[in-house]
Amino acid sequence: DAGVIQSPRHEVTEMGQEVTLRCKPISGHNSLFWYRQTMMRGLELLIYFNNNVPIDDSGMPEDRFSAKMPNASFSTLKIQPSEPRDSAVYFCASRVGTGRETQYFGPGTRLLVL
Amino acid sequence: LAKTTQPISMDSYEGQEVNITCSHNNIATNDYITWYQQFPSQGPRFIIQGYKTKVTNEVASLFIPADRKSSTLSLPRVSLSDTAVYYCLVGDTKNTDKLIFGTGTRLQVFP
Numbered sequence: 001d002a003g004v005i006q007s008p009r010h011e012v013t014e015m016g017q018e019v020t021l022r023c024k025p026i027s028g029h030n031s032l033f034w035y036r037q038t039m040m041r042g043l044e045l046l047i048y049f050n051n052n053v054p055i056d057d058s059g060m061p062e063d064r065f066s067a068k069m070p071n072a073s074f075s076t077l078k079i080q081p082s083e084p085r086d087s088a089v090y091f092c093a094s095r096v097g098t099g100r101e102t103q104y105f106g107p108g109t110r111l112l113v114l
Numbered sequence: 115l116a117k118t119t120q121p122i123s124m125d126s127y128e129g130q131e132v133n134i135t136c137s138h139n140n141i142a143t144n145d146y147i148t149w150y151q152q153f154p155s156q157g158p159r160f161i162i163q164g165y166k167t168k169v170t171n172e173v174a175s176l177f178i179p180a181d182r183k184s185s186t187l188s189l190p191r192v193s194l195s196d197t198a199v200y201y202c203l204v205g206d207t208k209n210t211d212k213l214i215f216g217t218g219t220r221l222q223v224f225p
Contacts (some may be wrong), residue, residue: 006213042215042216042218043201043215044215045212045213045214048212091158092156093157102163103213105156105159106157107155108155108156108157
């Protein structure tokens with residue numbers, strides 16, 4: 001299995017631009033998670049989906065962030081407009097089953113907003 | 115979700131056994147203890163999970179005393195490739211989907 005796939009791996013953009021991060025979960029996994037990691041705040045859960053339905057988006061920092069999961073094999077995290085403080089590594093993770101099962105993380109997207 | 119406390123950093127040498135202790139005084143009855151490992155420029159990776167006593171797999175052992183207020187991750191005979199950040203997480207993983215990552219312990223292994 002290829003594991004969780006994220007694209008792009010690196011993104012550099014200017015403040016005010018729209019940024020779209022993409023994630024392909026492991027086939028057969030029914031839960032998908034988006035995390036953000038910074039030096040200051042560590043690893044934070046932004047939002048997660050079960051069976052393509054958003055369950056908890058309480059970690060989404062503000063309305064500039066939105067996430068979708070149109071089908072079981074694809075999810076996007078969009079930032080519009082982007083700001084320098086959004087610079088971070090964004091991880092996508094997927095899992096089969098319920099909470100006790102292991103979450104498998106992707107390689108991350110390193111975002112730099114200038 | 116119970117708060118966890120673990121050392122910020124630890125140093126070791128190749129071939130030594132490393133024990134990382136995590137404190138979770140407010141652990142609830144249904145909570146499990148899970149450890150993840152994160153290498154630089156990679157996402158976290160599951161290492162081990164347990165509820166009580168001792169759990170062992172091919173990577174590590176997890177020791178949990180009877181009161182469950184702490185746990186110890188044991189890495190036998192570490193190598194340079196074990197240099198990573200290790201996260202201790204506590205939660206009711208049967209009834210919650212969330213993983214709450216703390217600051218973790220940065221382990222540095224020297225030759």
